[in-house]
Ligand SMILES: [Zn+2]
């Protein structure tokens with residue numbers, strides 16, 4: 001899972017990974033926050049991942065007293081859940097949350113199974129394992145030298161229907 005914060009040059013977003021130990025959001029004096037792993041005594045808020053159905057899908061955010069925190073525009077909160085694409089505004093600094101890991105193409109190394117789209121064997125093939133639902137789909141050469149780009153041809157995960165772009169989402173330009 002990640003917090004997205006505006007990049008220092010103001011163009012685009014920095015995707016900062018949140019580890020199992022959580023993260024501390026440190027005030028910088030301006031309209032940004034610094035994100036560091038674990039706990040910190042000076043943190044304005046802490047973000048703690050939680051696991052649902054064996055997957056990290058959301059996080060808890062806890063504000064320290066004396067700091068202003070809004071989640072999805074709700075009036076000042078001390079404690080809130082960050083769901084997919086939640087907006088977090090901490091002392092005026094705007095961040096976004098996403099639990100989705102970018103999709104990667106890798107050689108299949110699991111037990112014998114079939115592609116979630118075409119059903120052909122996965123053994124030895126280049127595949128995409130969906131980081132949202134776990135479905136595995138051909139995406140390159142197979143063990144026998146043929147090539148199947150099932151994910152690309154379908155345009156989305158055949159099970160959860162999320163697209164490649166959904167896994168590398170960034171906030172819209174106008175907020
Ligand atoms: Zn396939």
Ligand SMILES: [Zn+2]
Pocket residue numbers: 130131132133134135157158159160161162
């Ligand atoms: Zn999926």
